[in-house]
Amino acid sequence: MCETTKPFDIMCETTIMIFMCETTKKTSPLLPDRRKQSDIFVCDIFDAVPKGDMASMEHPIFSLSTNPDFKRRHYKNGNTWLEVRPSADGLATVHDRDVLIYCISQVIAALNEGKQVSKTLRFQAYDLLTATNRNTDGDSYRRLKIAMNRLQGTQIETNIYTGSVEQIDIFSLIDKVKIIRETRDGRMLDIEITLSDWVFNAIEAKEVLTYNQNYFRLRKPLERRFYDLARKHCGQQAKWSISLALLHKKSGSSSNKQEFRRLLIKIVEDDKIHNHIPDYSIHYDDENKIVTFINRNTEQEKKAKDYELNNSSDFPILNPETYDKARKIAPSFDVYYLKQEWRGMWIDRGREKLRNPDGAFIAFCKRRFEYDKNRLL
Numbered sequence: 001m002c003e004t005t006k007p008f009d010i011m012c013e014t015t016i017m018i019f020m021c022e023t024t025k026k027t028s029p030l031l032p033d034r035r036k037q038s039d040i041f042v043c044d045i046f047d048a049v050p051k052g053d054m055a056s057m058e059h060p061i062f063s064l065s066t067n068p069d070f071k072r073r074h075y076k077n078g079n080t081w082l083e084v085r086p087s088a089d090g091l092a093t094v095h096d097r098d099v100l101i102y103c104i105s106q107v108i109a110a111l112n113e114g115k116q117v118s119k120t121l122r123f124q125a126y127d128l129l130t131a132t133n134r135n136t137d138g139d140s141y142r143r144l145k146i147a148m149n150r151l152q153g154t155q156i157e158t159n160i161y162t163g164s165v166e167q168i169d170i171f172s173l174i175d176k177v178k179i180i181r182e183t184r185d186g187r188m189l190d191i192e193i194t195l196s197d198w199v200f201n202a203i204e205a206k207e208v209l210t211y212n213q214n215y216f217r218l219r220k221p222l223e224r225r226f227y228d229l230a231r232k233h234c235g236q237q238a239k240w241s242i243s244l245a246l247l248h249k250k251s252g253s254s255s256n257k258q259e260f261r262r263l264l265i266k267i268v269e270d271d272k273i274h275n276h277i278p279d280y281s282i283h284y285d286d287e288n289k290i291v292t293f294i295n296r297n298t299e300q301e302k303k304a305k306d307y308e309l310n311n312s313s314d315f316p317i318l319n320p321e322t323y324d325k326a327r328k329i330a331p332s333f334d335v336y337y338l339k340q341e342w343r344g345m346w347i348d349r350g351r352e353k354l355r356n357p358d359g360a361f362i363a364f365c366k367r368r369f370e371y372d373k374n375r376l377l
Helices: 007-026 054-058 097-112 125-131 138-153 197-204 213-217 221-233 244-251 257-274 298-311 320-329 335-348 357-376
Strands: 040-042 051-053 073-077 080-085 120-124 155-158 174-179 190-195 208-210 239-243 280-285 290-295
Touching: 040 097, 051 054, 051 097, 051 197, 054 197, 054 208, 054 221, 073 244, 097 120, 097 125, 097 138, 097 190, 097 197, 120 125, 125 138, 125 190, 138 174, 190 197, 221 239, 221 244, 221 257, 221 280, 221 290, 239 244, 244 257, 244 290, 257 280, 320 335, 320 357, 335 357
Parallel strands: 040 120
Antiparallel strands: 051 208, 073 080, 080 155, 120 190, 174 190, 239 290, 280 290
16 A cells, blocks of 8 residues: 555545445346236235125125026115126126125234235135035036136126215126136136125225124025124124115025015024024014024123112113114124223223213224224225
8 A cells, every 4th residue: 555545535435335236236237027917915914804895794695596697686775776687697696795795804913913905815725615614526616616606797886885886887796806826627726806896895995894704504595694784784783683675685695575474484493493693693574474583692781780889889881773873883892892992991080970972982992993994004
């Protein structure tokens, strides 16, 4: 090193040479890939809790027939209207809906874990079959392929909102189905499904409810449809009643009134013996033509109320109407769970005196629901 060369200059030259070497090593001889990469969500949550969208629960979108159904469906209830048009394979059925339930469940579970999701999902057919309590033989794979064809081919036109979006154009529940790999004997391995905006809007808005895992064990399509309606309208309430005529209409059954009544009575009798309908028992008053769904967890709710009365005599008692308002404001929550959470906050604040307990609880439910909704978006 000559006397005129300063240590600082040598250090700078060395740094520049190292930077140039590193840049040369990192630079690829290929041009950048300018193709738009598809955003695919890989389903890998094996214990995802079953979830269904509320719109499909409330309205008769799916056929109850076990044979190919090629009849157009028209439904109107108040200002809500719906038209469903079959594909070459027929209308999508209640059992086909298992595919949607599986997809919705995977997306919601991923959102709960803070993962990135998209409308396009990739999963293994075997995982879907096992999660929905189906066999995994060759015939089951064949049936699954037909189910996806019907879901993609069935066209819907409706003014039913999902995620505060009214979509009146014609659409399918599934935009696209792609089989990535298939064995020689016809068994699908990897599948890609692109959900429709209508379904994905419901997911993003968290317009979904949890299903009992035993739902997939129900054999009869009408039993599954009854569970849908009970889960949507009864929810966590003690009971929910509906006239036989309106239940017939909302179920989407193509049977006449006499046959529908016979099928209902048979299900009610079976449930009395086996208690097989998940979460809700069904009762029918033939004299007044009223069907009542009773929440099997009502006794647990009663115990929670008794605990509250016995352990917090100074805790305010809410009006029954307040619970109904809370269910509308926070539809995806158990209002009694929210009440216990609210009660804990009340204790932490020194058991403050509430001027308007009902209003305070409704405000808490609204904040809690909005917080949970924003956290998942």
